[in-house]
Amino acid sequence: MELLSSLIFMLVIAAALLGFVMLLALILVLAERKVSAYMQDRVGPRRVGPFGSLQTIADAIKLLLKEDIISLQADRKLFILAPYLVFVSSFAVFAAIPFGRNLIASDINIGILYIMAISSVVVLGIIMAGWASNSKWALLGAMRSAAQMVSYEIPLALSILSVIMLVGSLRMQDIVGAQSGGLFSAQNRWILLDNPFTFLAFFIYFISALSEVNRTPFDLPEAESELVAGFHTEYSGMRFALFFLAEYANMFAVSAIAVTLFLGGWSGILPGYTFLNGVPGFVIKVSVLVFVIMWLRWTLPRLRVDQLMSVCWKYLIPIAFFNLIGVGVWILIFD
Amino acid sequence: MADLRTEEMELNMGPQHPSTHGVLRIVLKLDGEIVLDAEPHIGYLHRCFEKHAENLTYPEIIPFTDRLDYIAAMNNNLGFCVTVEKLMQLEIPERAEYLRVLVAELNRIASHLLAFGTYGMDMGAFTPFLYAFREREHILDFFEAICGARLTYNYVRIGGVARDVTDESLKLVEKFLEDFEPHVHEYNDLLSYNRIFLKRTVGVGILSPEAAISYGVTGPNLRASGVHWDLRKDEPYSVYDRFEFDVPKANTEIGEIGDCWNRYMIRMYEMIESVRILRQVLNQIPDGPTMAKMRAAIRPPKGEVYMRTETPRGELGFYILSDGKNKPVRVKGRSPCFTAMSAFREISRGLMIADITAVIGSLDIVLGEIDR
Numbered sequence: 001m002e003l004l005s006s007l008i009f010m011l012v013i014a015a016a017l018l019g020f021v022m023l024l025a026l027i028l029v030l031a032e033r034k035v036s037a038y039m040q041d042r043v044g045p046r047r048v049g050p051f052g053s054l055q056t057i058a059d060a061i062k063l064l065l066k067e068d069i070i071s072l073q074a075d076r077k078l079f080i081l082a083p084y085l086v087f088v089s090s091f092a093v094f095a096a097i098p099f100g101r102n103l104i105a106s107d108i109n110i111g112i113l114y115i116m117a118i119s120s121v122v123v124l125g126i127i128m129a130g131w132a133s134n135s136k137w138a139l140l141g142a143m144r145s146a147a148q149m150v151s152y153e154i155p156l157a158l159s160i161l162s163v164i165m166l167v168g169s170l171r172m173q174d175i176v177g178a179q180s181g182g183l184f185s186a187q188n189r190w191i192l193l194d195n196p197f198t199f200l201a202f203f204i205y206f207i208s209a210l211s212e213v214n215r216t217p218f219d220l221p222e223a224e225s226e227l228v229a230g231f232h233t234e235y236s237g238m239r240f241a242l243f244f245l246a247e248y249a250n251m252f253a254v255s256a257i258a259v260t261l262f263l264g265g266w267s268g269i270l271p272g273y274t275f276l277n278g279v280p281g282f283v284i285k286v287s288v289l290v291f292v293i294m295w296l297r298w299t300l301p302r303l304r305v306d307q308l309m310s311v312c313w314k315y316l317i318p319i320a321f322f323n324l325i326g327v328g329v330w331i332l333i334f335d
Numbered sequence: 336m337a338d339l340r341t342e343e344m345e346l347n348m349g350p351q352h353p354s355t356h357g358v359l360r361i362v363l364k365l366d367g368e369i370v371l372d373a374e375p376h377i378g379y380l381h382r383c384f385e386k387h388a389e390n391l392t393y394p395e396i397i398p399f400t401d402r403l404d405y406i407a408a409m410n411n412n413l414g415f416c417v418t419v420e421k422l423m424q425l426e427i428p429e430r431a432e433y434l435r436v437l438v439a440e441l442n443r444i445a446s447h448l449l450a451f452g453t454y455g456m457d458m459g460a461f462t463p464f465l466y467a468f469r470e471r472e473h474i475l476d477f478f479e480a481i482c483g484a485r486l487t488y489n490y491v492r493i494g495g496v497a498r499d500v501t502d503e504s505l506k507l508v509e510k511f512l513e514d515f516e517p518h519v520h521e522y523n524d525l526l527s528y529n530r531i532f533l534k535r536t537v538g539v540g541i542l543s544p545e546a547a548i549s550y551g552v553t554g555p556n557l558r559a560s561g562v563h564w565d566l567r568k569d570e571p572y573s574v575y576d577r578f579e580f581d582v583p584k585a586n587t588e589i590g591e592i593g594d595c596w597n598r599y600m601i602r603m604y605e606m607i608e609s610v611r612i613l614r615q616v617l618n619q620i621p622d623g624p625t626m627a628k629m630r631a632a633i634r635p636p637k638g639e640v641y642m643r644t645e646t647p648r649g650e651l652g653f654y655i656l657s658d659g660k661n662k663p664v665r666v667k668g669r670s671p672c673f674t675a676m677s678a679f680r681e682i683s684r685g686l687m688i689a690d691i692t693a694v695i696g697s698l699d700i701v702l703g704e705i706d707r
Contacts (some may be wrong), residue, residue, distance in 0.1 A: 136346050140368075140688070166608040216459060217531050301531045302459025304689045305368055 013105050017094050017163035025248040026056040028207045028290065032248075035294045040048060040257075042318075061098040066237035070133065074234065083235065083242035085125035090246040091255045092118045098172045100278040111172035112160060115257060116153075117213070122246070123149040126231050133234035141230025144305055148211060148218065151312045156208035158320035159201040162327040163191055163261045166198065176265035182270055195334070197326040202262040204320050206289075211256040211312070213247065216297040255289035343371060346663065346688075354692040355458045357702030358531050359676075360384045363691065368693060373683040376675055380706040388666035393419055393493055393633045396666065401487035403668065404704040406449055409442035409478075410646035411704075412491035412656075417572055418642035418653040419493050422635040430623040432574040436476070437616045439573075440609040441600055444515070445474040446647035447602040447609075450699040454599055457696040458535055462702060465527045470518055473511040493633055494509045495626035512610055518605055524584040527603060532554075532587065540682045540694040543593055544626050550678040553671045554649020555601045556698055559585045560593040566645035580608045595697040602699070622643060628652035634661050648672055648699060672700040 030045070030053065037044030040131055071077055081193050096111040098104040110113055120209020143163030164170060167178045181188035192202050211218035232243045259265060268277040276284070303311065342578040349360040358379035364372040384403065387686055388396045400415045401408040413435055420427065434581035452467030475485045480488040481500050490497050526532055526648065547560040566580040567575040583604035643652035651670025656665040675698045683694050 026490050036461075040462050040467065041469055136344065140346075219459065299525075300453065300460060301526070301529060301535060302532055304566075304687060306533055306687065307534055 011069075017105055018091065021094060021249050022245070023090055023149070024252055027075065028061070028248040028252060029056045029059075031290070032294050035291065036298045039298045060241060063241040065239055067137045068237045069234075071234055073134040073314065075132040078128050079234075080239075082125050082129035082132055082242065083239045083246075085128060086122050087242045087249075089118050089121035089125065090250045090253060092214045093257075095271065096172055097253065097256045098176055098260060098265055099282055102230045103266075104172065105277065107156070107171060107173050110170045112164065112170050112175070112257075112261070112316045115253075116157060116160065119250075120149070120153060123249070125215070129235070132230040135234050138231050138233045141233070145214065145231060147305075147330050148308060148312075150212075151309060152208045152211040152316075155204050155312065155316040155320040156212060158209065158317070159205040160261060160323050162198055165324075165327055165331060166191060166194060166263075172260060172265075173177075176260060176267050177311055179264040180267045182264065182267070186210050190262065190264045195327070195330045197330055198262070200319070200323050201327070202258070204316060204323065205258055205261070206313075209306070210293065210296070213250040213293075215251065217303050219297075219302055227320075235236055251290060251293055252286065255286045255293065258289055259285040337457055341366075342598075350594060355695060356453065359695075359700070361691070361704075363688070365638060365688070366688075367389060368687045370683055370686050370688060371596060372446050373680055373691060375679055377673075377676065377702070377705050380702045382707065384668060385666050386705040388663060389401055390662065393635070393663065396663075397490045397492065398487065401489055402703060403670070404446075404646060404672070404701045405486055406621070406646060406701050407442045407647045408486065409438040409490060410446075410644070411651065412488065413439050413573070414644040414646065415653055416491050416493050416650040417644060418640055418655055419633070421642050422638060422640040422655060422657060423493075423629075423633070425494055425627055425629065427495055427573075427599075427627055428624045429621045430499070430508070431625045433616055434496045434625060435491055435573055435586040436502060436578075437500075437508070437613065437620070438481075438488075440612050441474050441477065441505075443611050443647045444606050445471045445541065446500045447606050448474075449531070450602055450647075451522060451526075451599070452529075453562070454699075456698040457692045458526075458532055460526060460529075460532070463522060464687070466518070466522065466525070470511075470515060473507070475537075477507045477511070478509065492626070494519065494629050495624070499625045505617060505620075510615065512613055512617075516607065516610060517692040519603060528589075529646060529675055533596065535689070535693055536599060536697070537590045537594060538685060539595045539690050541591060541593045542598075542678055542682050542696065545680060546681060547577075547593070550673040550681075552649070553674065554645065554677050555605060556649065556675050558583065559598040559601045562586045566643060566650060570643070572642070572644055577619070578612045580611050583608060595693050598697040598699075605647075632661055648670060648701065648704070651677065669705060670704045672702075672705045674696075676700055676705055 033055070034044045034052075044287050045055035048058045070076060077248060088195050095105040096108060096115050100105070126145045126149075127142045130138045130145070133139070138335060141266040163175065167175050169175065175191075179190050183193070191198050193199065231242055235243060259282065266282040268281050269285075270276070344365045346363040347360065347364055348363055349355040349703065355361065360376040360379065360634050361578060362374045362376065363370055382402070384399055387399060389676070391399070397412055400411040401504065403411050414479045414516045437518040448467040452464035453586050455461070455463030478488055478490075479485050481504055482488050482497060542560050547562060552560070553564075561584075563582060563584065566572070568582050583601050584624060585592050585597040585601065590600070622697045635655075637657060639656045641652060641654045643650045652669030653669055654665070654667040654669070655663050658664050679698060683691055686694065
């Protein structure tokens with residue numbers, strides 16, 4: 001009986017989270033279109049609903065009604081499985097993101113490790129999609145993507161490691177708790193401002209995260225001017241929508257993780273401004289990062305695949321390593 | 336590792352591909368991401384222009400020239416008309432000549448804007464495209480005001496131009512020129528000197544001056560290879576000899592001679608030069624008729640003629656053989672994009688897949704003109 005009730009409880013939470021992610025993706029897609037429109041001297045969607053707010057819903061319905069095409073040469077089972085794998089793993093990340101004091105689906109004691117593990121499953125889904133499509137373009141996109149994501153996970157992990165060293169815990173709520181002082185206080189301020197090395201670590205994290213979620217200037221796997229649409233070239237209808245959804249869910253997830261690790265999570269911005277504590281503050285911080293990601297996308301061109309790799313292996317990883325040592329030395333001397 | 340089997344991969348790029356600028360098909364032979372060979376296949380847009388021309392009267396051919404290089408239709412109209420006029424030894428009224436230069440240079444700017452915008456898109460930057468279209472819109476508005484069409488104009492006619500231009504329309508051009516130059520600097524800030532953009536284009540796809548000449552590459556692509564050659568200056572037609580302007584040079588300041596960046600940048604410089612020409616046109620334009628006095632039926636004398644003009648893409652030449660009737664016996668078009676495309680295979684060997692789009696974009700080809 002107890003097992004059943006806990007199972008039901010878990011399902012309810014999962015359903016709530018799924019609803020949240022769906023809603024989030026809808027909002028982010030619209031936000032992206034509006035942001036890009038205003039950057040490009042356009043106005044963006046405005047016909048469906050007030051200020052085009054229902055545009056994404058209309059698009060989602062259109063995608064649902066589209067014919068589901070699976071090419072004859074495709075590996076059917078893998079082809080069908082791939083989008084779910086990508087979506088589920090990017091969705092599962094949300095289980096360990098703390099939105100507020102009690103707003104976390106599961107505050108496991110290895111929270112950040114779980115997030116890193118589950119988010120690297122995405123790459124399996126992408127490779128699967130590229131391979132199963134049995135198209136050269138999709139395969140090239142998938143290979144690029146695999147190489148890129150595996151490479152950039154290293155600096156990503158190293159920058160996260162410096163936070164873990166400082167806090168001494170993998171639990172997400174502990175990491176937030178360590179930054180409860182806000183932006184400027186002497187004790188427990190944001191990890192971003194804790195010492196120069198963590199300041200650098202934030203930027204290493206952010207650059208690597210951009211690459212992890214395949215956003216410009218690292219959007220090679222889906223470089224539409226070279227590879228048509230990369231690994232999801234052959235997908236249509238709702239299966240394509242799942243990739244699309246996962247992309248925006250991922251964008252939010254990496255921003256939320258960056259906020260939790262470096263920018264104080266939900267724990268407020270300035271002491272005294274209590275209305276910014278909890279969810280509002282968290283949403284504001286994440287929105288700023290999401291906006292920066294969009295801003296970059298609509299400003300910058302794209303790197304070439306070999307340049308992308310050399311940025312990672314020749315610059316980011318060595319810097320991240322030295323940075324990690326720096327954090328260690330800092331802790332030894334000052335804390 | 337010894338029994339690991341590797342083989343070259345053949346990849347079909349196009350005819351439906353977002354960055355082949357039309358229906359171009361390229362068969363790539365790949366070793367991983369390295370391109371061993373890139374073989375262009377053309378002809379998907381072949382419309383038998385030359386055969387059609389043999390069965391049409393001279394004025395009826397002009398709309399067909401619109402559809403050769405549809406990005407710069409005015410320049411194509413002009414190229415064909417001056418060829419026929421050379422055969423007929425026709426005197427063109429002053430005002431018509433100035434109007435021709437006006438529309439040709441405006442169309443050159445519009446064409447280069449499109450080249451700039453799509454090149455940004457090929458490099459993954461979407462925003463410059465819409466910035467370029469914002470300015471191109473003003474030019475198209477002017478063209479719409481003077482001839483009613485926005486893409487295929489049929490405005491330049493044998494003996495002059497189709498309609499006169501009102502002073503209000505000329506005000507549109509004046510206003511556009513005022514706004515335009517600062518915008519070019521905006522483009523340069525946004526894309527031309529962007530670090531990532533430089534990484535993608537500098538030193539990529541180098542076309543040496545010797546190769547450029549031996550392939551017969553013309554126009555901005557030739558000038559980017561360091562060869563100083565512009566028909567408007569070196570073999571002036573219409574009234575181009577009356578205007579002061581420079582022919583931009585390739586430089587080694589940032590890129591190397593003949594690389595993608597120089598090919599791209601030459602067009603940015605040329606837009607500025609076109610603005611200079613347009614300012615002089617607006618200052619000097621005389622009043623008068625816009626059509627030469629001649630018989631309604633155009634029957635050039637027996638004989639043959641070849642004439643070349645500088646379009647935004649290079650030398651557009653027409654050869655016409657006439658037997659004195661109202662239809663030509665033979666028309667041959669010499670396409671600048673076709674020769675640029677023929678050099679593509681040589682410069683693309685050893686590059687990566689992403690560079691292929693960089694090279695195609697920098698050559699600024701229009702498939703309508705390659706296939707004719």
